[in-house]
Amino acid sequence: MVKPFKDLCFLCEELSKLSKRTSMANLVSNFIKDLDIEELEIASRMIIGEIFPPWSQLEFDISGATIWKIMKELTGITDEEFIDFFNETGDLGSCVKEIFEFKGKVQTKLYQFKPLSITDVNEHLKELASIIGEGSRKRKEKLLKALLERASPIEAKYIVKFIIGERRHGFGEGLMIESISKAFNVPSEIIRRANMFLCDVGKLAALTKKYGSQYLRTINVTLFHPVKPMLADDAENVLDALKTLGGRAAFEIKPDGARVQIHKKGEKVKIFSRRLTDVTNSLPDIVEMVNRKVKLKEFIIEGEVIVIDENRKPLPYQYVMRRFTRVKDTDKMMEHYPAKLYVFDILYADGRSLINKSYENRRRFLENKIEESIVMPRIVTSDPNKAEIFFKYSINSGHEGLVAKRLTSTYTPGIRGKHWLKIKENPKTLDLVIVAAEYGYGYRFKWLSDYHLAARDEETGEYLVVGKTFTGLTDKEIIDLTSKLERLAIAKRGRTIIVQPKIVLEIAFSEIQKSPNYRSGYALRFARIKRIRSDKTPEEADTIQKIIRLYEDQFKRKGKIL
DNA sequence: CATAAGACTCG
DNA sequence: ATCGCAT
DNA sequence: ATGCGATAGAGTCTTATG
Numbered sequence: 001m002v003k004p005f006k007d008l009c010f011l012c013e014e015l016s017k018l019s020k021r022t023s024m025a026n027l028v029s030n031f032i033k034d035l036d037i038e039e040l041e042i043a044s045r046m047i048i049g050e051i052f053p054p055w056s057q058l059e060f061d062i063s064g065a066t067i068w069k070i071m072k073e074l075t076g077i078t079d080e081e082f083i084d085f086f087n088e089t090g091d092l093g094s095c096v097k098e099i100f101e102f103k104g105k106v107q108t109k110l111y112q113f114k115p116l117s118i119t120d121v122n123e124h125l126k127e128l129a130s131i132i133g134e135g136s137r138k139r140k141e142k143l144l145k146a147l148l149e150r151a152s153p154i155e156a157k158y159i160v161k162f163i164i165g166e167r168r169h170g171f172g173e174g175l176m177i178e179s180i181s182k183a184f185n186v187p188s189e190i191i192r193r194a195n196m197f198l199c200d201v202g203k204l205a206a207l208t209k210k211y212g213s214q215y216l217r218t219i220n221v222t223l224f225h226p227v228k229p230m231l232a233d234d235a236e237n238v239l240d241a242l243k244t245l246g247g248r249a250a251f252e253i254k255p256d257g258a259r260v261q262i263h264k265k266g267e268k269v270k271i272f273s274r275r276l277t278d279v280t281n282s283l284p285d286i287v288e289m290v291n292r293k294v295k296l297k298e299f300i301i302e303g304e305v306i307v308i309d310e311n312r313k314p315l316p317y318q319y320v321m322r323r324f325t326r327v328k329d330t331d332k333m334m335e336h337y338p339a340k341l342y343v344f345d346i347l348y349a350d351g352r353s354l355i356n357k358s359y360e361n362r363r364r365f366l367e368n369k370i371e372e373s374i375v376m377p378r379i380v381t382s383d384p385n386k387a388e389i390f391f392k393y394s395i396n397s398g399h400e401g402l403v404a405k406r407l408t409s410t411y412t413p414g415i416r417g418k419h420w421l422k423i424k425e426n427p428k429t430l431d432l433v434i435v436a437a438e439y440g441y442g443y444r445f446k447w448l449s450d451y452h453l454a455a456r457d458e459e460t461g462e463y464l465v466v467g468k469t470f471t472g473l474t475d476k477e478i479i480d481l482t483s484k485l486e487r488l489a490i491a492k493r494g495r496t497i498i499v500q501p502k503i504v505l506e507i508a509f510s511e512i513q514k515s516p517n518y519r520s521g522y523a524l525r526f527a528r529i530k531r532i533r534s535d536k537t538p539e540e541a542d543t544i545q546k547i548i549r550l551y552e553d554q555f556k557r558k559g560k561i562l
Numbered sequence: 563c564a565t566a567a568g569a570c571t572c573g
Numbered sequence: 574a575t576c577g578c579a580t
Numbered sequence: 581a582t583g584c585g586a587t588a589g590a591g592t593c594t595t596a597t598g
Binding site for chain 2: 059061062063065066137257258259273275277279320321324325510525526
């Protein structure tokens with residue numbers, strides 16, 4: 001039976017009203033129970049807002065601004081009206097719905113009455129995402145306009161939400177697994193396990209309904225089908241990590257680079273990023289390296305890629321990103337920013353899955369088959385002092401810290417368990433001044449939840465922005481700060497207000513970067529709020545001169561390119 | 563042809 | 574990535 | 581204590597626009 005798309009929209013509406021996880025899972029479980037296989041696959045993806053699996057290479061490439069433009073053409077709404085609608089609703093999807101409802105009264109022939117089915121919408125979205133090449137922007141807009149013209153207000157709301165990736169109904173992958181479990185009476189642990197290899201909730205639901213738990217158990221790693229990477233939890237220090245891991249553990253270097261999963265069979269090599277996108281084309285030197293240094297015909301290995309200078313010192317993370325995002329002229333990039341690979345795990349070798357082997361087993365296998373120069377350095381110890389010395393060594397070599405690993409642990413894809421533990425230095429902090437604030441999105445749209453942080457210039461007395469942050473405060477603190485900031489407002493620009501520089505925050509960060517975007521020339525990476533410094537005046541805040549000093553200090557450990 | 567805006571990557 | 578909140 | 585979803589940054593490349 002063909003299910004109307006409208007029903008799925010109503011389901012999402014219900015979900016956003018609920019807060020109890022179990023009742024949300026029950027609702028979805030009932031909805032998906034009697035869908036046919038094809039619709040089940042599509043609907044499961046839609047409900048959690050992941051329309052395409054991560055490696056499918058299908059992308060919408062459409063932003064909120066484009067939606068705005070299309071809405072103007074479709075309804076004749078003015079910019080001022082649009083902003084009013086947006087400010088009232090707080091999210092673009094609801095805003096589109098309201099506009100359609102309002103304008104629908106004026107222009108009744110705005111949408112046709114042949115109802116959209118779930119499959120219809122999916123076909124349209126797929127087509128939309130596959131448009132590439134010259135003039136693609138125009139063709140995409142035309143197609144989307146046609147689709148929205150057919151949609152009722154509530155349908156338009158969710159089409160827009162899917163396209164711009166705005167979910168915010170509190171129902172994600174984890175709850176979908178619970179729902180599939182309930183709907184088809186299969187233990188959630190089995191579904192969870194299968195999901196690690198499939199990385200696609202749609203396929204997961206379809207296979208569960210079609211074949212049941214016996215089949216799900218047989219799913220395993222497959223070449224050229226990326227697996228969700230196993231994740232590490234945080235540990236305070238090496239002692240803490242040793243305690244959690246049972247007194248003895250492996251400690252590997254943690255470089256400040258990007259994670260890769262490399263698959264090879266015959267001549268074919270593919271490199272996947274942590275989010276499972278195919279980055280092979282950007283990293284030809286890594287492809288060449290594995291061809292030379294891995295002595296296996298078929299394999300899946302995992303490692304970290306960094307970029308080094310002529311002294312083989314790690315360059316700042318910015319350069320790693322340059323390599324990852326570049327697809328043209330990769331030859332020149334290879335010369336200027338040579339990449340280095342550190343392999344730390346092996347999941348598959350010559351026809352055999354290794355993920356159920358222990359860490360020590362996998363590591364020994366890896367050391368036998370891979371040239372030492374690209375193997376991640378590590379030690380195994382039960383002595384906290386030795387671990388601490390290795391940690392210091394890692395930091396002083398320009399790396400981020402260590403990852404401690406339980407020797408007996410198997411590879412658990414997609415899970416952030418207590419088997420791998422990240423150990424980093426305590427973050428540095430700065431006291432910075434709020435000079436502007438933005439109203440947030442979703443449930444924070446009435447609160448000033450994003451703060452522009454500035455350092456004082458000793459020479460001019462001016463406050464220079466060095467970053468923004470939105471995280472670290474509780475909801476209550478955000479509400480309090482909102483009213484304080486509103487009283488300090490000087491000017492308003494859209495959803496941003498400029499405020500008098502009065503409030504000082506203690507900000508933790510991971511690194512200082514050279515910024516092309518800020519007038520100050522510097523930006524903080526991963527800025528987050530530690531606490532509100534009500535005891536400090538803006539004059540006592542840290543200065544841009546101090547930030548420049550800290551920036552230069554970073555090169556005592558890291559490599560630098562002139 | 564230069565600049566600006568948009569999209570997409572990552573940790 | 575980091576965080577707070579729910580459980 | 582743990583899992584989950586929400587929040588959204590900075591940098592860089594690509595496309596659109598005047």
